[in-house]
Every structure is written in structure tokens, then in C-alpha cells.
Amino acid sequence: MPTLLPLARTNAEAHLYLELQPCPNCGEPRCEFRSSVVSLDGVLASRYTGECPRCGRERSYEFRLPEQILLPPASTVRFGGDEPSELIDPGIWLWYADDLGRRVPTDVSGFDAGQRRSAKHTVATALAAVEEVLKFIPSDADQVPADAFTSPEGRSVRAQEPGRFQRERLEAIRDYYATEFTRW
Structure with missing residues (x-):
């Protein structure tokens, strides 16, 4: 049933999801996925198909499109509304933000213009990922609720250090990445 398809709020979110899915x-x-927009019982959806380069298995994912399409911003990264x-x-x-954060050295003085652009994009992506975590915190709460963790991998990240999902700590991480993003 198309109405049960998960929502991909932006292409960036859909592509990250696909990147995180092993065969x-x-x-x-x-x-390498190909994308198309399809109508499934009158509901617009994105369909991504590809063939596993190792075993040849056909892979396919479908996502509901948002009612209002969010265009990608020119100078930063946005995964959703x-x-x-x-x-x-x-x-x-949060795991993804941490992974990206480890990829950018603190001293980029020896970087050429292309390396600086790449590093800036990596930091902007980490910042956007932390902002996504904050969206899971209800306005009257100070941390991400336990039931928001729906994947075994996500629950494992939370179990390792549950305090990292407190609003105050997440805002500190977000602010750090925001400062890093503007220093170039």
C-alpha cells in the first residue's frame, strides 16, 4: 500500500538512507542506484533501483514524496523540514555526524581550495545530521525518547552513551559544527 511507504523528505535523506543499506x-x-518518480495507486513516490556489484542481486527501494518539495540550499546541507x-x-x-566529524582535521591550513570546499561540506553535513537528531526531541522534553530509536544500530549507539541524546549536549555538538562551518 503506497500510503505506508516511508517518507523521504529530500533527495539527500533518501541518498543517505540508500548509502546505509547493505545488500x-x-x-x-x-x-549505484537509478531513480525515478512513479505513481503508486495515485501516490507519488521515488523509486531507486540498482544491482549489487558483488552478487548481482537487484535492489529496489520506494519512498513517499513530501507534499512540498524542499529544494537543496545553495551553501549548506538540509535533510528535511x-x-x-x-x-x-x-x-x-548521531553516528553519521560523528563519522563525518572524524574525517575533518582540526588544522586545514595546508588544504587547497578544493580540499577546503570538501571539508566545509563535510562539516555542513555533520551539522545537518545533528540537527536531525534534535528534531526527535519533543518540545517539552530534554532528551530523545527511547522509543525514537527504531533500528538495532541506532539502539546500540544510544546504549553506548545515552547521555549524548540530551538536548543540551546535542545543542553543544551542533554549535561546535556551526562554528567549524563558518571558520572557512
């Missing part, structure tokens, strides 16, 4: 047959993380993700849970978002 269910052999575990290969890589896949104000609502929390239906595709990626807060534990995965």
Missing part, C-alpha cells in the same frame, strides 16, 4: 544477500555496501525522519533514527544520525 541483503551478500552485505555489499556499494550500489521540521519533522523528524521516518527513514533514519536518531542513533544513526
Whole structure:
């Protein structure tokens, strides 16, 4: 039933989700997907299809399109609107932000212009990922609720250090990345 398809709020969110999905047959993380917009019982959806480069298995994912399309911003990264993700849970978002944060050295003085642009984009993506985690916190709460963690991987990230999902700590991480983003 198309109305049960998960919502991909932006292409960026859909592409990250796909990047995080290994082949269910052999575990290969890589896949080159082709995308199309389809109508499923009158509901517009994005369909991503590809073939696993290791085992050849056909891979296919379908996502509901948002009612209002969010255009990608020119100078930063945005994964969605104000609502929390239906595709990626807060534990995965924070893991992804951490992974990106480790990729950018603190001293970029020896970087050329292309390396600086790449580093700035990486920090902007980490910042956007932390902002996604914050969207899971209800306005009257100070942390991400336990039931927001819907994947085994996300629950594992939370179990390792649950305090990282407190609003105050997440805002500090967000502010750090925001400062890093503006220093170039």
C-alpha cells in the first residue's frame, strides 16, 4: 500500500538512507542506484533501483514524496523540514555526524581550495545530521525518547552513551559544527 511507504523528505535523506543499506544477500555496501518518480495507486513516490556489484542481486527501494518539495540550499546541507525522519533514527544520525566529524582535521591550513570546499561540506553535513537528531526531541522534553530509536544500530549507539541524546549536549555538538562551518 503506497500510503505506508516511508517518507523521504529530500533527495539527500533518501541518498543517505540508500548509502546505509547493505545488500541483503551478500552485505555489499556499494550500489549505484537509478531513480525515478512513479505513481503508486495515485501516490507519488521515488523509486531507486540498482544491482549489487558483488552478487548481482537487484535492489529496489520506494519512498513517499513530501507534499512540498524542499529544494537543496545553495551553501549548506538540509535533510528535511521540521519533522523528524521516518527513514533514519536518531542513533544513526548521531553516528553519521560523528563519522563525518572524524574525517575533518582540526588544522586545514595546508588544504587547497578544493580540499577546503570538501571539508566545509563535510562539516555542513555533520551539522545537518545533528540537527536531525534534535528534531526527535519533543518540545517539552530534554532528551530523545527511547522509543525514537527504531533500528538495532541506532539502539546500540544510544546504549553506548545515552547521555549524548540530551538536548543540551546535542545543542553543544551542533554549535561546535556551526562554528567549524563558518571558520572557512
